[in-house]
Every structure is written in C-alpha cells, then in structure tokens.
Amino acid sequence: MHPAKSVIIFTTLSGIGFGMLFFIGLGMIVPEGLMAFIWFAIAYLFSVGGLIASTFHLKHPERALRAFTQWKTSWLSREGVLSVVALLVMAAYGAGLVFLKTRWAYVGYVGAILSLLTVFATSMIYAQLKTVPRWRDFSTPLMFLGYAGAGGSLMTGQVDYALALLALTGLLQLLNWMRGDGALGKSGSDIGTATGLGTAAQVRAFEPPHTGTNYLLKEMVYVVGRKHAGRLRILSLLMGIGLPILLLLAPFGHMLAALAIVSHIVGVFASRWLFFAQAEHVVGLYYGKR
Amino acid sequence: MTQLPQSTDRKLGLVIDLDTCVGCHACVISCKGWNTENYGAALSDTDAYGPDVSGTFLNRVHSYEVKPETGPAQLIHFPKSCLHCEDAPCVTVCPTGASYKRTADGIVLVNEDACIGCGLCAWACPYGARELDATAGVMKKCTLCIDRIYNENLPEEDQIPACVRTCPAGARHFGDFADPNSNVSKLTAERGGMDLMPEQGTRPTNKYLPPRPKDCSGEINTLAPLLEPVATDGKGFVGWLDKMLSALPGGNA
Numbered sequence: 157m158h159p160a161k162s163v164i165i166f167t168t169l170s171g172i173g174f175g176m177l178f179f180i181g182l183g184m185i186v187p188e189g190l191m192a193f194i195w196f197a198i199a200y201l202f203s204v205g206g207l208i209a210s211t212f213h214l215k216h217p218e219r220a221l222r223a224f225t226q227w228k229t230s231w232l233s234r235e236g237v238l239s240v241v242a243l244l245v246m247a248a249y250g251a252g253l254v255f256l257k258t259r260w261a262y263v264g265y266v267g268a269i270l271s272l273l274t275v276f277a278t279s280m281i282y283a284q285l286k287t288v289p290r291w292r293d294f295s296t297p298l299m300f301l302g303y304a305g306a307g308g309s310l311m312t313g314q315v316d317y318a319l320a321l322l323a324l325t326g327l328l329q330l331l332n333w334m335r336g337d338g339a340l341g342k343s344g345s346d347i348g349t350a351t352g353l354g355t356a357a358q359v360r361a362f363e364p365p366h367t368g369t370n371y372l373l374k375e376m377v378y379v380v381g382r383k384h385a386g387r388l389r390i391l392s393l394l395m396g397i398g399l400p401i402l403l404l405l406a407p408f409g410h411m412l413a414a415l416a417i418v419s420h421i422v423g424v425f426a427s428r429w430l431f432f433a434q435a436e437h438v439v440g441l442y443y444g445k446r
Numbered sequence: 447m448t449q450l451p452q453s454t455d456r457k458l459g460l461v462i463d464l465d466t467c468v469g470c471h472a473c474v475i476s477c478k479g480w481n482t483e484n485y486g487a488a489l490s491d492t493d494a495y496g497p498d499v500s501g502t503f504l505n506r507v508h509s510y511e512v513k514p515e516t517g518p519a520q521l522i523h524f525p526k527s528c529l530h531c532e533d534a535p536c537v538t539v540c541p542t543g544a545s546y547k548r549t550a551d552g553i554v555l556v557n558e559d560a561c562i563g564c565g566l567c568a569w570a571c572p573y574g575a576r577e578l579d580a581t582a583g584v585m586k587k588c589t590l591c592i593d594r595i596y597n598e599n600l601p602e603e604d605q606i607p608a609c610v611r612t613c614p615a616g617a618r619h620f621g622d623f624a625d626p627n628s629n630v631s632k633l634t635a636e637r638g639g640m641d642l643m644p645e646q647g648t649r650p651t652n653k654y655l656p657p658r659p660k661d662c663s664g665e666i667n668t669l670a671p672l673l674e675p676v677a678t679d680g681k682g683f684v685g686w687l688d689k690m691l692s693a694l695p696g697g698n699a
Contacts, residue, residue: 157569215564219560222542222562232564350642358512360511365471
C-alpha cells in the first residue's frame with residue numbers, strides 16, 4: 157500500500173497523544189493549574205495534530221463532517237466519533253485540573269477508556285480489511301495499542317510502565333511481522349482464484365490493461381523501497397524500543413528522557429512506514445505483481 | 447446509508463463470457479466515453495499526451511496466459527469492472543454514507559457530493575473496481591450505466607450498459623440475476639458461471655463464464671514436417687556455399 161505521509165503522521169502522533177491522555181486520565185500524573193495546562197497542551201498537540209494530519213490525504217476535506225455519520229458500519233467513522241468524544245471528556249477533566257484544581261476521577265477514567273478505544277478504532281480501519289491479509293490479524297490492534305501505551309507512558313514519565321510496555325510492544329511488533337510475512341500466502345487468494353482460470357501455477361499475467369500506470373497500481377501495488385525493509389525493521393526496533401529502554405535504565409535525567417522520546421518517535425515512524433509499504437493488497441494479483 | 451440491504455428486489459449485473467471475449471477493449475472505450483459525458487464527474491486523464499499517462503477507467507481488460515495440464519497454452523482476455531457484490535465491503539467501510547447499495551436493483555453507487563475522497567472503499571475492494579479520480583477527487587466506479595438502463599429517452603436497444611451495447615463479440619450480457627429465467631441466470635447455469643475470489647466473501651453479482659476447453663486432435667501442427675530445418679550435411683554447391691558463408695566475419699565456422 158502507498159505509505160502516505162499524512163496517514164503515517166496521523167497514526168503515529170495521535171497514537172502517542174491518546175496514549176498520553178490514557179495515562180493522564182488514569183491519574184498516573186495529577187498536575188494542577190499551569191502545569192496541568194502544559195501537560196494537556198502537549199497531549200492535545202499530538203492527538204489533535206495527528207487527527208488534522210489525517211485530513212490532509214482527503215481530496216474533499218470540506219466534507220469531513222459527514223464522516224461522523226456512519227459509525228454503525230464504518231471503523232473510520234467510529235474512529236472519528238470516538239476521538240472527538242474522548243477529546244471532549246478529557247477536556248472536561250483537564251478543565252477541572254487547570255481552573256478548579258479539582259480532580260474529577262471518574263471523568264478521567266471514562267476519558268482514559270475512550271482514548272484507548274480511539275486507538276483501537278484506528279487500528280481496526282486497517283485490521284478489518286480482508287483485502288490486505290498482512291493487516292487482517294489480531295496482532296495489528298494489539299500492536300497499535302502497545303505503541304500508544306508505550307509512547308503515552310514514556311511521554312508522561314511513567315518509567316516502570318514504559319519499560320514494561322516498550323518490551324511488550326517490541327514483542328507485539330515482532331509477532332505482527334512474523335504473522336504478516338506469510339499472511340498473503342495463507343489467505344487463499346492467488347492469481348488462480350482472482351481470475352478463476354486455474355491454479356496459480358497455470359495462470360500468468362500476460363498483458364496489463366493499459367500502457368501507463370493507474371490509481372490502483374500507485375495506491376495499492378506500492379513496492380518502492382521494499383528492498384530496505386529488513387534494515388528498516390532493525391532500525392525501527394533499535395530506535396523505537398531498544399534505545400529508549402537503555403536510556404530509561406540509565407540514571408534518570410531530563411535530557412536522557414527527551415532523547416528516549418525522540419528516538420521512540422523516529423522508531424514508530426519507521427515501523428508505520430513499513431506497515432503501509434510492506435502491505436500487499438490482493439488487487440496486485442490481477443497485475444501479476446504478487 | 448452504508449448498511450447493506452438484507453436483500454434486493456432485483457439483482458442487476460453482468461455476465462462476462464471469457465470464451466468469447468476477443469480483447470478488443472471496445473467496452474473500455476465506450477464505458478469511458480459514456481461515463482465521461484454523462485452522470486457524475488468526468489473520468490479524467492492526466493498527462494494524456496505526455497510520458498506519464500494515467501487516467502480513470504471503470505472497466506479494464508487484462509490478458510492472461512493459461513497453461514493447462516495438457517494441450518497448448520491459451521490467451522484469455524479478461525474484462526474487469528465492479529461486480530456489484532451482495533456483501534460489498536466497499537459500502538460498509540465508507541465513513542460518510544456516500545457509498546451505498548440500492549435496495550431496488552442491487553446496484554452499488556457513490557454519491558459524489560458526499561464523498562470525501564479518503565480512498566478507503568478502494569482499499570476494501572479486492573477487485574480494483576474503484577478508482578479515485580485524480581482531477582475530481584471523488585471515487586468513481588461502474589454504475590451499471592444507471593443513466594442508460596432506466597433512460598426512456600433512449601431507444602430500447604440502447605437501454606443497456608454501454609459496454610454491453612458496444613461489445614462486437616457478444617461477450618457481455620446484462621440482466622437480472624434474481625429472476626431464474628433471465629438470460630443471465632440461464633447463461634450462468636448452463637456454462638458454470640463463476641465468482642471471482644469467492645474466498646473474499648463478497649458474493650459478487652457479476653458472473654464470469656469460463657473458457658470452453660479447446661479441441662485437441664493431437665496433430666495440431668500439420669505443416670511441421672514441411673518446416674524441418676535444411677539438411678546440415680549439405681553437399682555440392684549448397685555445401686560449398688554454407689562453408690564459404692560461415693567463414694565470413696560473423697559466420698559460425
């Protein structure tokens with residue numbers, strides 16, 4: 157699949173932002189007054205920034221409000237609704253802390269759960285697609301939740317949680333890669349079932365329908381840069397998981413913590429780029445590209 | 447709304463005969479022509495006369511080589527457009543309700559005024575039947591020529607999809623699959639009409655008729671004995687000429 161910058165930025169930043177809101181909502185940190193304002197501002201910068209980035213890949217963003225209507229069937233719509241409700245509930249919780257120096261614990265808990273559900277809905281936009289066997293796996297939502305939790309705990313300075321969640325997320329990432337690499341082969345779809353003309357060994361794409369390229373090939377049969385996939389995977393694990401763990405194990409310092417956060421975000425960007433670039437859509441079968 | 451109807455009154459769709467299709471692409475052109483000049487946003491081309499040609503099409507013809515276990519290989523031309531699935535995954539993923547399946551006839555359509563151009567429906571379709579138009583920024587797909595099949599201003603013979611009307615080989619058939627006595631239902635039953643990627647669970651309405659097995663007499667190449675290579679042990683003038691030519695630069699002596 158085409159790794160659109162807007163979607164990579166969206167899933168990475170909003171994952172971290174809602175992860176932060178989850179830990180703040182649970183009361184892991186209870187800042188008050190100006191400090192609370194700064195904490196919430198950072199969390200909203202990430203979550204709202206990511207959501208705004210997601211609208212950049214829309215061809216008609218002026219109609220984006222319509223996307224809140226189809227929550228009965230569409231995970232994308234659910235994601236939109238959940239994110240707005242989560243942000244509103246957490247804004248109420250934040251207002252209590254900032255202006256009244258009062259903690260409405262239950263509002264925070266509800267906000268935390270909604271934040272987590274938002275990340276889950278984001279992951280289901282991809283995990284629901286039967287057409288991309290690599291994504292359609294239980295490990296996809298778990299990995300998204302893992303990254304959100306790891307990023308959120310790292311950002312809110314929960315060292316013990318961050319260490320545990322980073323390690324867990326590393327394992328979930330490995331699981332997602334391992335299961336994903338064989339997914340297309342196991343999906344039962346091949347050029348034989350796509351055309352109905354025989355077994356995969358008997359059918360060969362002889363001539364494409366057009367001399368140029370097209371939307372389908374650009375969007376869903378993206379293969380550029382896959383040759384670096386192995387190295388990028390290692391880099392992503394080292395930057396996203398390994399280095400932050402080492403930095404957290406060292407004696408605590410703000411500079412080290414900041415470095416851990418920057419390294420983690422770079423690693424998650426790499427992981428998300430691979431998530432899209434390596435995903436094989438079954439329509440590629442019609443073009444003999446799988 | 448993006449909830450799929452439980453069932454539809456009629457199931458309009460196409461039967462595509464892979465045995466008959468000659469791969470002329472006339473259906474591609476008539477589709478592009480009709481759907482550019484009529485309902486909805488035009489099917490745009492970008493860099494149409496440049497080196498990086500690209501354009502939106504609702505119907506494309508692939509060609510496949512099929513090598514059966516016995517007998518010679520076959521070339522199969524394979525037109526592909528929206529299959530108007532009963533469990534259309536493109537409809538349920540739509541966040542805005544722009545994509546919908548009609549209860550009356552089962553046609554899957556896009557309300558272009560409500561489409562935000564997110565592209566998720568194209569991701570959800572296993573067949574590559576939806577293309578986001580680069581100029582209009584809305585999702586385009588086969589409408590089964592909804593502006594022809596119900597258009598009483600057209601002569602009756604033209605009230606069928608443009609691709610079916612134009613096919614010179616008679617490889618495309620339009621009808622109602624909900625009626626067991628319709629032309630398309632009968633063809634499907636007689637010729638073993640099949641679904642594409644049934645494992646995707648989309649339950650396509652359109653059916654493909656497999657190519658008929660080719661006759662095989664065992665002596666296909668009747669002229670082969672006459673095409674035996676010229677004797678290599680040439681004598682006399684031919685032998686001398688062969689030797690001389692081979693000795694020239696570029697020869698194989």
